[in-house]
Amino acid sequence: MKAPPFGYRRVSSAAEAADALRELGSDARILAGGQSLLPMLSVRIASPSHLVDIGRADDLRHITADNGSLRIGAAATQWSVENDQATTAAAPLLADAISRAGQVPIRHRGTVVGSIAHADPSAEIPAAVLASGATLIAASTGSEREISADDFFQGPYMTALEEGELLREVRIDRWPDGTGHAFEEFSHSHESWPVVTAAVLVLLNGGTIDRVAIAMSGVDGRPVRAGQAEHELTGQAPTPELLAEAAQSATRDLEPFSDVFGSGRYRKRVATALVRRALTTATTRAGGGA
Amino acid sequence: MNQGQTERHSVSLTVNDRAVEAEVEPRLSLADFLRRHLDLVGTHLGCEQGACGACTVLVDGQSVRACLMLTVQADGTTVETVEGLATNGELHPVQEAFRTKQGLQCGFCTPGMLMRSLELIRDNRGITAEQAREGLASNMCRCTGYQYIVEAVVEAASNMDTEVNQ
Numbered sequence: 001m002k003a004p005p006f007g008y009r010r011v012s013s014a015a016e017a018a019d020a021l022r023e024l025g026s027d028a029r030i031l032a033g034g035q036s037l038l039p040m041l042s043v044r045i046a047s048p049s050h051l052v053d054i055g056r057a058d059d060l061r062h063i064t065a066d067n068g069s070l071r072i073g074a075a076a077t078q079w080s081v082e083n084d085q086a087t088t089a090a091a092p093l094l095a096d097a098i099s100r101a102g103q104v105p106i107r108h109r110g111t112v113v114g115s116i117a118h119a120d121p122s123a124e125i126p127a128a129v130l131a132s133g134a135t136l137i138a139a140s141t142g143s144e145r146e147i148s149a150d151d152f153f154q155g156p157y158m159t160a161l162e163e164g165e166l167l168r169e170v171r172i173d174r175w176p177d178g179t180g181h182a183f184e185e186f187s188h189s190h191e192s193w194p195v196v197t198a199a200v201l202v203l204l205n206g207g208t209i210d211r212v213a214i215a216m217s218g219v220d221g222r223p224v225r226a227g228q229a230e231h232e233l234t235g236q237a238p239t240p241e242l243l244a245e246a247a248q249s250a251t252r253d254l255e256p257f258s259d260v261f262g263s264g265r266y267r268k269r270v271a272t273a274l275v276r277r278a279l280t281t282a283t284t285r286a287g288g289g290a
Numbered sequence: 291m292n293q294g295q296t297e298r299h300s301v302s303l304t305v306n307d308r309a310v311e312a313e314v315e316p317r318l319s320l321a322d323f324l325r326r327h328l329d330l331v332g333t334h335l336g337c338e339q340g341a342c343g344a345c346t347v348l349v350d351g352q353s354v355r356a357c358l359m360l361t362v363q364a365d366g367t368t369v370e371t372v373e374g375l376a377t378n379g380e381l382h383p384v385q386e387a388f389r390t391k392q393g394l395q396c397g398f399c400t401p402g403m404l405m406r407s408l409e410l411i412r413d414n415r416g417i418t419a420e421q422a423r424e425g426l427a428s429n430m431c432r433c434t435g436y437q438y439i440v441e442a443v444v445e446a447a448s449n450m451d452t453e454v455n456q
């Protein structure tokens with residue numbers, strides 16, 4: 001199908017984008033890479049009054065690492081982010097997640113921040129962002145606020161963004177040297193839609209787990225952190241038995257949705273396996289022998 | 291936007307080395323612009339939602355889904371389509387390899403396969419079958435003739451490498 005008619009405005013800065021959102025009202029949508037939004041228009045499940053195109057906004061294209069923080073602007077493409085040394089140095093977990101998110105021609109256009117704002121409950125990038133403890137920067141005319149990734153994702157395609165706000169940047173604090181990361185995904189065929197993903201960061205200290213983060217997607221209406229499992233792992237030696245128990249704990253209270261890609265029960269079992277696998281890989285990469 | 295009022299925007303871009311200017315509706319996809327406004331119907335439209343890859347073209351040298359890019363977003367860019375491959379009636383090495391290796395059956399996916407293959411080969415003249423298979427995961431062939439397509443990409447890369455070295 002073809003998209004319904006809409007108005008179009010190209011902006012050249014974040015400030016212009018925020019002004020345009022305020023002026024055009026609640027039916028206007030931000031267009032970044034369009035790799036999620038344009039299919040929604042094609043099948044007519046979205047019908048915005050206007051698209052505000054931030055693709056050429058110079059102050060939204062940055063990928064920078066400063067003071068241990070990686071900052072990614074709303075117009076930076078997934079392909080440019082995953083291939084930037086700043087990302088692989090400061091946030092290798094995110095780089096791995098992006099490399100699984102859609103095919104290369106999609107990643108040439110799609111943006112990291114756009115995927116976060118889209119908030120698909122099964123998507124890769126939100127899971128990595130949540131595990132990384134990222135901060136989202138929302139901008140509106142004349143003001144900005146920070147939203148933690150824990151508070152940002154609220155449900156399927158629902159976020160903490162308010163009317164008139166643009167998701168301007170994602171900021172990821174670098175974990176210490178020696179941190180192990182792992183991103184695991186199950187999909188029915190190579191490079192097809194993700195069913196369940198698991199994103200894990202592990203930092204060891206003297207043979208025990210000093211710090212750990214576990215996030216999953218495809219198991220709830222939004223990506224989820226496994227706080228209880230993280231708590232159980234912290235301070236412990238990462239034996240295979242402990243990691244398997246933690247994976248059970250990570251999914252115990254989940255009641256995943258069912259769809260054509262998998263039943264809720266199936267998703268839960270897959271998630272348990274992926275978390276165990278990701279914990280094992282991340283621990284090994286962190287120098288542990290799990 | 292107001293009912294009954296059709297907003298139009300000017301775009302100027304380069305398509306297969308030709309400068310093009312037009313006034314287009316915001317909702318017009320690059321694929322429809324190529325096919326309907328420029329009569330470049332070599333770019334095929336399969337799913338129109340980014341899944342199949344039949345409409346793959348190169349924009350500023352990078353493969354994109356022409357169905358998932360608005361013409362207004364392509365303003366100022368350089369676009370390469372399948373029509374730009376052959377020169378003076380002579381097939382491009384990628385096309386020639388698809389022909390000799392029988393890398394097509396019904397031909398519907400071929401324009402997208404060719405453009406994605408061209409990008410893969412430009413990036414990697416020594417591309418292996420494994421890398422070609424990985425790279426072409428973005429494009430569907432419903433005849434399932436992938437084996438010969440992969441062979442064609444490897445052959446084309448090796449032929450182009452030889453030509454460059456001569």
